[in-house]
Every structure is written in structure tokens, then in C-alpha cells.
Amino acid sequence: MTLPLEGIRVADFSWVVAGPYCTQFLALMGAEVIRIESGVHTDINRRLPPFANNEQGPERSGLWQGLNLNKKSVTLDLKQTEAQELALEIVRRSDIVIENFSFGQLEKFNLGYDRFREVKPDIIMVTSSGLGRSGPYRSYVTFGPPLTAYTGLASLTGQDGGRPERWVAGLWSDHQAGLTSLFGLLAALEHRDRTGEGQLVEYSMCEAITAQLPEAFIDFGLNGTVPGPTGNRDSAMCPHGIYRAAGEDRWLAIAVQDDDDWRRIREVVPGPSWWCAPELERLAGRLARQSEIDDVIAAWTRGRDPVEGARTLQEAGISAGNAATIEDLMEDPILAQRGFFLEQSHPEVGRRRLGGIGWTTPGASEVRVSHAPLLGEHNWEIFVDELGIDPDEFASLVDRGVIA
Numbered sequence: 001m002t003l004p005l006e007g008i009r010v011a012d013f014s015w016v017v018a019g020p021y022c023t024q025f026l027a028l029m030g031a032e033v034i035r036i037e038s039g040v041h042t043d044i045n046r047r048l049p050p051f052a053n054n055e056q057g058p059e060r061s062g063l064w065q066g067l068n069l070n071k072k073s074v075t076l077d078l079k080q081t082e083a084q085e086l087a088l089e090i091v092r093r094s095d096i097v098i099e100n101f102s103f104g105q106l107e108k109f110n111l112g113y114d115r116f117r118e119v120k121p122d123i124i125m126v127t128s129s130g131l132g133r134s135g136p137y138r139s140y141v142t143f144g145p146p147l148t149a150y151t152g153l154a155s156l157t158g159q160d161g162g163r164p165e166r167w168v169a170g171l172w173s174d175h176q177a178g179l180t181s182l183f184g185l186l187a188a189l190e191h192r193d194r195t196g197e198g199q200l201v202e203y204s205m206c207e208a209i210t211a212q213l214p215e216a217f218i219d220f221g222l223n224g225t226v227p228g229p230t231g232n233r234d235s236a237m238c239p240h241g242i243y244r245a246a247g248e249d250r251w252l253a254i255a256v257q258d259d260d261d262w263r264r265i266r267e268v269v270p271g272p273s274w275w276c277a278p279e280l281e282r283l284a285g286r287l288a289r290q291s292e293i294d295d296v297i298a299a300w301t302r303g304r305d306p307v308e309g310a311r312t313l314q315e316a317g318i319s320a321g322n323a324a325t326i327e328d329l330m331e332d333p334i335l336a337q338r339g340f341f342l343e344q345s346h347p348e349v350g351r352r353r354l355g356g357i358g359w360t361t362p363g364a365s366e367v368r369v370s371h372a373p374l375l376g377e378h379n380w381e382i383f384v385d386e387l388g389i390d391p392d393e394f395a396s397l398v399d400r401g402v403i404a
Helices: 018-028 062-067 081-092 113-119 144-150 168-195 205-210 214-223 259-268 283-288 290-301 306-315 326-330 333-337 379-386 391-399
Strands: 009-012 032-037 071-075 096-099 124-129 199-204 240-244 251-255 319-322 342-346 350-354
Touching (some): 009 081, 018 168, 062 350, 081 113, 144 168, 144 205, 168 199, 168 205, 199 205, 251 290, 379 391
Parallel strands (some): 009 096, 096 124
Antiparallel strands (some): 240 251, 251 319
16 A cells, blocks of 8 residues: 655755654655755754663654654755755755745755745745744744743643743644644645645744634633633633542543533542532532642542542543553553554664554555664765766765765
């Protein structure tokens, strides 16, 4: 079976997380993704922990390996004219170009959408930056962590009534931006297939993140309310939270979704005399006493294994689950049975199991997973075998640092 994007080639100038996360999906859907890197100013991801066996090195970063399966790597010094011409030759043979440098950086290398269209009129290009390619802040350089603050996301996370907090170390913002670019890219690919026209798809990480906060905008627009952090609580459900369970740093997530769920949880969790008070039969009454309710629930969960406690609540018809650790997930039988995990055999760090992309398609089980590329691993394949550069000329380009 063929995968959905077999036959599609991507010239990937992106780096850090947002761009590579997008092209990771493309590579696992069958596209040939060629990462155009610098051997001097290596991708930040090659320099970030965690490192395999805690030994630092450009091939040992877990973040790099997790975002670059099935890709190829070439190295070019784009400050040099000859390197720019080689990059254009890759683009000429590609369907898609993606980049997420700071605004105007690619143009400093005499590259960019207009130049790419000269060599490939129907090229699709996806370009992104922190705050967009237009507007007063277009030249600002930013990443996911500060954008969680700028976009208002941090103002909605944190403990109930507490200060704003950066959420999930800021990486969610980068991944959300990557998915946004993926949707735009696939739509442009469909448009090209129907019309023969390429497109420039441009977005900002700021807008990609802000678009994920609809409830906050609606609340302010309708009621003038400025939402703030609520921790694990929910304005439409009570009790709702993550409660300490038996064991070291073990937790149990519970969501009582409606009044029927409230009556069910009372049959499982014993409470004090007010536990069956009439005012608690409705959400408003429970919200008014949610701290007291949480204390009763927490007293019950504290003496129970989270998996067993979740099963007891689930059998009573209540949404509940173990707040899993990464170790739990790696041993999760459902994820294993569904083939979520991908195995790579890496020449430097050995065999490793990595997370997949969360969906299946006919032929997906046939995918051959290749390890994240070594820096410049495919220079010979792309420049000599593909572009037809004479081996002696290739050696000269390497000696002069053009291919570097």
C-alpha cells in the first residue's frame, strides 16, 4: 500500500519545534522531507536535552530524534551564493517549502517565495514567525514560552486564583503552531491538485495560539468577564479535579459531568451529613461548596491506588482516570496494541522507542521508520546522486565550506 503523501517532496528549512513538528507528520505520511541545515549553526534541537545516556552531542538529543523520523539531512552554508543555488535546485525538485526563521532572514540569503516561484511556479510555501510577517512587531524574535504570556494563555493557567503560569514548558505553543501550518499546507496541496496553482501560506504563532482560546473571548464579549486561572476546576462541572492517590506522587482525575453523575459518585464516595443536601443536587449549589466537596473526594482517593480507584468510579458511570506518568504511558497496553509507538534504530544511540502521531491510515503499519538523520547524512545522496554534481566538484564544495 502507498501512504497518502508518497511522491511529495518537501524542502524543509525549518528549525526548533513548530516547523519540524509539521514536517514530522508529512514524513510519516510518506513525503520525502529534506532538511536543509547548517553544519555551523546547528538546529537548536540538536543541542537541547534530554540526551541519550545523558551524553551531550548533536545526534543524541531526544527532542531532535522525536521530531525528525524518516527525514533526510543536507548541510549548506546559505551565506554563500553557491549554497543558495544548491538550495534552489532542491526547491526546483520539490512540491513544498517550509521555513520558520525570523522575519526576513530567508530573504537575506537571497531566497524566499518570489525566488522559489522563479524556479518552481507551482511551489507551495509555508512560512511562519512569532508575530506574523506584517504589523508593527514583525521583526520581533520570539518562541513558544514568551508567546504563552503574550497571547493570554498563561493568564488562564495556574492554580485557582493564583498567578499566571507558563503551561507545559511552553512547548504546547510550538506544537499547536505546527499543526496550524499542517492544515494550511494540506489545503494548499489540495488547491494545487485541483487548479495547478501554488500558494504562499503564512501564519503567526501568536494567532495560532490565540485561536485556541474561544471560551475566554466569548466570556469577555458576552459578560465583560476577564477569565483567570482556575487550576483543575471547571465552571460547568463539580467536582472536577486531580486528587492525590495512594503512592508516591500518584494522582486520580475525576470529572462529575452532571447532576446524575453527582448522585452516582455519592453512592461510591461516603461523605458527611451535608453530602446529600438538596442544594447540592444542582451545579450551582456544588460550585458554591466545591472546596468542601474536594476535601471529601480527596480523603477518599488518598487511600486508593489511582488505577483501581478510577476503575471503581468508571464502573459506577463516572469519568475518571489515572493521571499517568510517562512511564505509565510507555507501558500502556492500549497504546501498544494500537501501534502508537515507533521504533528507531539509531547508529549512535541504539534502538529507541518514540511516540507516534496519533492516527492510523491504510498502509501505516507498513511504514518503515528511519532514524532522525545525522547532520549532513544525505549530502552525497542529494547533491551527487540526485542533483548530478560531479564527485570531484562535490569534494571541492565541501572543502570550501559551501556544503557545510
